[in-house]
Amino acid sequence: MRIQNHPILNFEKGEEIKFYFDGKQISAFKGETIAAALHAAGVKVLGKSLFKHRPRGFYCAIGNCSACSMVVNGEANVRTCVTMVQEGMIVETQKGKGEIL
Amino acid sequence: MKHVDIAVIGGGPAGLCAAISGASSGAKVLLMDRSEKLGGQLIKQTHMFFGSEKQYASVRGFDIADILLDKLNEYKDNIEIMNNTNVLGLYEDGVITIERNEKYEKIKPKSIVVATGASEKVLAFPNNDLPGIYGAGAVQTLMNVYGVKPGKRVLMVGAGNIGLIVSYQLMQAGVEIAAIIDASPTIGGYLVHASKIRRMGVPILTSHTVKEAIGRDCLESAVIWKLDENWNPIDGTEQEIETDVMCISVGLSPLSELLQQAECKMKYIPELGGQTVLRNENYETSVEGIYVAGDVSGVEEASSAMVEGYLAGLCAAQKIGFKHKNYNELKEDYIKQLESLRSGPIGHHIRSGIEKVMGV
Numbered sequence: 001m002r003i004q005n006h007p008i009l010n011f012e013k014g015e016e017i018k019f020y021f022d023g024k025q026i027s028a029f030k031g032e033t034i035a036a037a038l039h040a041a042g043v044k045v046l047g048k049s050l051f052k053h054r055p056r057g058f059y060c061a062i063g064n065c066s067a068c069s070m071v072v073n074g075e076a077n078v079r080t081c082v083t084m085v086q087e088g089m090i091v092e093t094q095k096g097k098g099e100i101l
Numbered sequence: 102m103k104h105v106d107i108a109v110i111g112g113g114p115a116g117l118c119a120a121i122s123g124a125s126s127g128a129k130v131l132l133m134d135r136s137e138k139l140g141g142q143l144i145k146q147t148h149m150f151f152g153s154e155k156q157y158a159s160v161r162g163f164d165i166a167d168i169l170l171d172k173l174n175e176y177k178d179n180i181e182i183m184n185n186t187n188v189l190g191l192y193e194d195g196v197i198t199i200e201r202n203e204k205y206e207k208i209k210p211k212s213i214v215v216a217t218g219a220s221e222k223v224l225a226f227p228n229n230d231l232p233g234i235y236g237a238g239a240v241q242t243l244m245n246v247y248g249v250k251p252g253k254r255v256l257m258v259g260a261g262n263i264g265l266i267v268s269y270q271l272m273q274a275g276v277e278i279a280a281i282i283d284a285s286p287t288i289g290g291y292l293v294h295a296s297k298i299r300r301m302g303v304p305i306l307t308s309h310t311v312k313e314a315i316g317r318d319c320l321e322s323a324v325i326w327k328l329d330e331n332w333n334p335i336d337g338t339e340q341e342i343e344t345d346v347m348c349i350s351v352g353l354s355p356l357s358e359l360l361q362q363a364e365c366k367m368k369y370i371p372e373l374g375g376q377t378v379l380r381n382e383n384y385e386t387s388v389e390g391i392y393v394a395g396d397v398s399g400v401e402e403a404s405s406a407m408v409e410g411y412l413a414g415l416c417a418a419q420k421i422g423f424k425h426k427n428y429n430e431l432k433e434d435y436i437k438q439l440e441s442l443r444s445g446p447i448g449h450h451i452r453s454g455i456e457k458v459m460g461v
């Protein structure tokens with residue numbers, strides 16, 4: 001859900017790009033974070049908690065809390081609220097701690 | 102190891118002003134920020150600021166960020182900017198470690214201004230971890246920086262200024278507000294904001310809190326209930342509100358991990374947001390050469406953060422031999438500006454908090 005008209009702000013969107021979320025292709029704009037792009041596409045669950053496997057979404061959106069950790073291009077624990085989305089990026093739901101190496 | 106005169110950690114309102122102030126005193130400043138874009142939380146503030154002219158009252162937050170960045174640019178010969186930089190540690194010997202472009206580096210400054218800001222508090226209730234429950238600032242970032250709506254119908258928890266302002270901004274973005282609730286019997290934010298929102302038909306329910314959130318994978322609804330005069334919930338007053346976004350706006354706490362690591366003396370001061378660093382009137386902490394400014398030194402407004410930044414930068418430079426030619430006048434002016442921002446009944450709790458941090 002993107003804002004179409006705003007009384008104060010004018011959103012200058014970057015170039016349209018594509019990335020993958022759990023194998024599904026999603027379109028996004030350059031200059032936005034992975035979490036913002038996913039949210040715009042209706043994806044709110046970004047991971048599953050370690051022990052109880054409860055759904056996890058972002059919380060602070062500015063890099064403070066790590067609630068938004070996902071696996072990005074194979075690397076776990078990437079804070080997707082402060083990581084910019086890129087063409088062809090492979091983003092996956094993170095289950096638990098993720099593989100470190 | 103990289104050597105600089107002053108290292109400023111954090112490029113929000115306080116950090117930007119500290120860098121400008123240090124550089125204008127003649128020191129070489131290194132300004133570090135974890136984001137791509139400097140300005141901290143100013144870049145998502147679409148509302149006009151209060152305060153006086155000196156703190157850019159009536160100017161919108163994101164425009165203030167641009168004004169400060171222009172000023173910073175005037176001193177570009179004295180300021181090195183490192184964005185996309187995560188500060189990892191601040192050690193007892195004054196060494197700062199950072200991660201930048203996936204590389205680990207060390208920095209040894211002569212003095213340091215920590216301006217890391219604050220983080221949003223959470224609220225305890227069953228299912229408070231469901232996706233769809235976000236900090237109010239997170240929602241503001243999502244809609245004002247990225248142009249993405251958080252959802253369809255919001256329950257705002259907290260009627261302080263942030264809760265009220267973000268609710269208004271949500272409506273500007275075309276999102277419905279189901280209600281604003283606050284556990285306190287009175288509205289914490291400015292009444293001008295509250296009446297504007299009420300006129301738009303949004304109920305503000307004081308003495309109400311969240312009983313639980315409901316939803317399978319994401320938030321679907323929330324149950325709220327009323328509190329009695331002793332802040333205990335009253336059985337039978339439950340109401341279920343259909344909502345896909347709950348915004349938590351119950352205050353901020355200083356992001357003080359680096360200061361704690363450097364062993365600066367801390368104290369629990371609820372008026373200033375929780376664990377707060379002790380300091381003197383120059384904003385120097387108990388560890389010589391480590392200064393603080395902005396929300397990390399006690400949660401207030403962006404206007405006071407800017408003035409604190411100027412003051413801390415000025416003093417951090419003076420400490421290492423870069424005394425601004427108008428040092429005395431400037432210092433006196435900054436102290437006066439802070440006093441006036443904290444004056445009156447609204448500044449009462451801030452003033453009482455500050456009394457407790459002073460004296461190292």
Ligand code: FES
Nearest residue numbers: 059061065066081
């Ligand atoms: S949501 Fe807090 S770090 Fe990303």
